[in-house]
Amino acid sequence: MRARGPRRVRIAGGQGFWGDWLEAPYRQVNGGPVDYLMMDYLAEVTMSILQKQKARDPLLGYAKDFIPLMERILPILVDRHIKVTANAGGVNPRACAQAVAEVARRLGLGGKVRIGVVSGDDLLTHLDGLLAHGHALKNLDTGRPLSDVRDRVLSANAYLGARPVVEALRGGADIVITGRVTDTGLTLAPLIHAFGWSADDWDLLAAGTVAGHTIECGAQCSGGNCLVDWERIPDLANVGYPIVEAAPDGTFEITKHPGTGGRISVAGVTEQLVYEMGNPAEYITPDGIADFTTIRLEQTGKDRVRVSGVRGRPATDQLKVSVAYFYGYKAVGTLVYAWPDAYKKAQAADRILRQRLADLGLTFEAVVTEFVGADATHGRLARASAPLDELPEVQLRVGVRSPDKAPVERFTREIAPLILNGPPSVTGFAGGRPKPEEIVAYWPALLDKHIVEPCVELVDV
Amino acid sequence: MELAHARSGDKGDTANVGLIALKPEYYPILVKQVTAARVARHFKGMIKGTVERYELPNLHALNFLLHGALDGGGTISLKTDAQGKVFSTALLRLEVEVAR
Numbered sequence: 057m058r059a060r061g062p063r064r065v066r067i068a069g070g071q072g073f074w075g076d077w078l079e080a081p082y083r084q085v086n087g088g089p090v091d092y093l094m095m096d097y098l099a100e101v102t103m104s105i106l107q108k109q110k111a112r113d114p115l116l117g118y119a120k121d122f123i124p125l126m127e128r129i130l131p132i133l134v135d136r137h138i139k140v141t142a143n144a145g146g147v148n149p150r151a152c153a154q155a156v157a158e159v160a161r162r163l164g165l166g167g168k169v170r171i172g173v174v175s176g177d178d179l180l181t182h183l184d185g186l187l188a189h190g191h192a193l194k195n196l197d198t199g200r201p202l203s204d205v206r207d208r209v210l211s212a213n214a215y216l217g218a219r220p221v222v223e224a225l226r227g228g229a230d231i232v233i234t235g236r237v238t239d240t241g242l243t244l245a246p247l248i249h250a251f252g253w254s255a256d257d258w259d260l261l262a263a264g265t266v267a268g269h270t271i272e273c274g275a276q277c278s279g280g281n282c283l284v285d286w287e288r289i290p291d292l293a294n295v296g297y298p299i300v301e302a303a304p305d306g307t308f309e310i311t312k313h314p315g316t317g318g319r320i321s322v323a324g325v326t327e328q329l330v331y332e333m334g335n336p337a338e339y340i341t342p343d344g345i346a347d348f349t350t351i352r353l354e355q356t357g358k359d360r361v362r363v364s365g366v367r368g369r370p371a372t373d374q375l376k377v378s379v380a381y382f383y384g385y386k387a388v389g390t391l392v393y394a395w396p397d398a399y400k401k402a403q404a405a406d407r408i409l410r411q412r413l414a415d416l417g418l419t420f421e422a423v424v425t426e427f428v429g430a431d432a433t434h435g436r437l438a439r440a441s442a443p444l445d446e447l448p449e450v451q452l453r454v455g456v457r458s459p460d461k462a463p464v465e466r467f468t469r470e471i472a473p474l475i476l477n478g479p480p481s482v483t484g485f486a487g488g489r490p491k492p493e494e495i496v497a498y499w500p501a502l503l504d505k506h507i508v509e510p511c512v513e514l515v516d517v
Numbered sequence: 518m519e520l521a522h523a524r525s526g527d528k529g530d531t532a533n534v535g536l537i538a539l540k541p542e543y544y545p546i547l548v549k550q551v552t553a554a555r556v557a558r559h560f561k562g563m564i565k566g567t568v569e570r571y572e573l574p575n576l577h578a579l580n581f582l583l584h585g586a587l588d589g590g591g592t593i594s595l596k597t598d599a600q601g602k603v604f605s606t607a608l609l610r611l612e613v614e615v616a617r
Contacts, residue, residue: 101592197529283522283605284539323522323537326576330535332526333580336573349573365575383593424588424595432597434607435563455595495592500529 065250067243067267067300071095071142072274074102074119080274080297081125085132087313090299092246093133095142096239096272097122100498103236104210104380106146107180117148118155118233126156126231127163133230134168141221141242145233147180147211149173152233153515160517169517172224174234176511179212179377179503186507193377193501202501208382210496214503215376217342218264219255220510221245227514236378238341240268243300251304255343262346262368263306265339269346270310270328270363271298277310277328278359279318284327291317296359307364309356320359342376342505345369374502383497384421385464388455389471390428392484399444401479402427402452408478409454412470418463420456428453451484457495464492518615521547525605530593531566532586532601534608537578544577550613556581559611581608 068090070081074097084093097119110117122144133140145152153171160169179186183206186193193202193212202209213236222245224232232245244264247253253260270277278298279289296316302308310320329348330336336348345368352365393401406425413423426432428451431439456467468490475482520543525534536551538544553570560568566584573580587601588594598604 281524281602283524323539326537326578327522327524327535329576330533330537330573330578330580331524332528333533333535334528334582336571336580349575351575353576386593386595388595422588422595426597428597433603434610437559437563437607437610453597457593457595497589497593498529498591 065092065247065302066090067092067094067246067271067302069094069271069274069298071097072272072276073099074121076274082129083313083316084297084299085129085136085138087296087316090138091250093138093140094242094271095140095144096242097142097144098146098236100378101380101496103147103213103378104496106148107211110148115151118146118152119144122152123155123159127159130160130163130165130169134165139225139229139246140231141234141245142232143234143237143242145173145175145235147178147213147235149175149233149235150513156231156233157515157517166517170228170230171515171517172221172227172229172232173513173515174216174220174224174232174237174510176220176509177213177216177236179214179508180209183209183212186503191503191507193379193503196500196502202379202499205381205499210380210382212377212379214508215342215378216508216510217241218245218248219343220512222248223512224514225249227512229514239272240265240341241343243268243271244343247302256370258344258368258370259366260306261344263308263366264302265341265343265346265368266329266348266351266363266366267300267302267308269339270325271300273328273331274298275318276331277325278312278320279324282319282324282327284321284323289319293317306366307362309360309362311360320361322353322355322361325353325361325363340372342371344371373505375505375508377501377503379499379501380496381499383495384457384459385461385492386455386457386495387464387468387490387492388453389468389490390451390453390484391471391474391482392449392451393479394481394483395446395448397445398447398450398481399427399430401481402450404479405452405474405482406454409470409474413467416466418466420458420463422457424455426453427451461492468492520613520615521609523605523609525601525603527587527590527601530585530587530590532583532604534581534583534604535578536581536608537576541577544574546613546615547579548572551579551611553581556608556611559608560586
């Protein structure tokens with residue numbers, strides 16, 4: 057009798073961001089064999105929105121969309137033994153778990169689901185203590201201390217890594233709900249759990265991190281936003297979201313369910329690997345540092361790319377912290393000008409608008425004008441070769457930003473009048489007056505690891 | 518003649534552009550011709566900071582960091598391309614000499 061080694065593990069990317077395709081996770085669990093489904097719900101400033109919700113109602117503060125999704129796929133997950141890792145918990149992972157448990161009971165799945173809850177990332181109530189103890193939480197981009205904006209902080213979360221998610225999986229969790237955890241950690245954790253990788257298997261952890269980075273943006277590695285030969289990428293309407301098929305030695309393949317659209321190619325996977333990348337030799341995560349200059353890619357079949365050779369280095373002793381704070385206000389107004397002389401008319405309207413704002417004595421931190429259809433994407437580089445005299449239409453787009461609401465509010469009232477008292481052939485104002493928007497900005501910092509205590513709880517339905 | 522494809526993203530107020538050779542044999546041309554200085558000149562007036570370049574010979578790719586490219590980036594930015602998603606094709610507009 058031949059001993060069977062650990063088989064390959066298949067991790068499906070179900071969601072690249074909160075707002076991604078609602079169909080994707082459903083199709084991932086229905087479209088073929090899958091062991092894990094990972095989903096990302098937290099953009100940089102999502103936590104501040106969730107903190108506001110929790111402040112109004114202590115039972116909120118998590119990504120509410122997760123619940124209807126669970127309603128839809130829990131029976132399939134249970135039936136097919138598919139586990140889930142998702143940072144849908146936001147700033148209230150326990151409440152999210154309770155809501156999921158309620159759904160599970162309603163679906164008659166009592167006794168069949170164990171939910172893992174990972175928390176300990178939320179630093180908001182500890183912030184003053186940390187600052188008092190000399191943890192300055194300096195902004196990684198500007199070097200300024202957090203005390204500069206302390207009274208405007210709305211949320212503060214440490215990025216936990218894979219470890220607490222692994223602990224939850226080891227505890228038998230079927231659905232792991234976390235607060236702020238690195239996106240890569242949500243893919244790496246199932247790999248550590250399945251293959252028993254150690255905390256200092258740096259090359260293996262780096263490989264799992266690369267796997268996570270590849271699928272964390274959903275279809276962006278399986279044909280979405282893919283520049284090479286984009287017109288011939290088949291059937292993007294039914295794009296297959298990516299699946300990592302990993303082996304215990306850290307090598308893995310990126311693939312997708314048969315019968316789905318899109319394309320998995322070395323070129324497309326490469327585009328995703330360099331996406332949102334700093335120094336590629338030092339991709340730092342709580343679980344280790346991955347060296348993206350060691351990655352080897354190979355097309356091993358139609359829509360199948362093998363990834364190997366990944367090397368890594370020991371983790372640092374710090375965690376990244378994402379703080380969100382109130383910055384000020386902004387508003388953007390737009391109007392469309394039509395041929396002839398669309399560009400000139402839009403420019404004239406911009407001059408008139410700026411003159412009126414100046415005459416009102418209004419000052420702003422920034423006033424940014426773009427001419428969509430001419431230079432909004434490539435600026436000077438586009439203007440040089442665009443047929444500016446012949447454009448059929450140009451959208452004038454003007455944005456303002458200020459620490460104060462009043463000037464921004466006044467600006468929003470200066471757009472509509474241009475329809476009747478500005479340059480001619482203007483349209484595209486049916487949306488109504490723009491609204492001043494609160495700016496919640498992102499403050500990245502570092503904190504010593506030993507200060508943060510991840511917490512793992514298990515909830516049986 | 519096209520030598521590369523690209524994808525861009527953001528890290529705060531920095532846009533990163535991954536420039537990938539369409540064929541492995543084009544990579545040395547990119548390394549030689551598309552220097553950080555040349556990219557800085559290409560984007561002059563469009564970015565407020567400096568340009569850094571990293572090499573990924575294993576992927577036949579270069580990674581450029583364009584600092585001060587996004588009017589503060591993220592939620593602060595007033596730009597259409599607040600997250601630098603089309604800096605990729607802006608870089609692809611660059612023309613270089615190729616020896617026969």
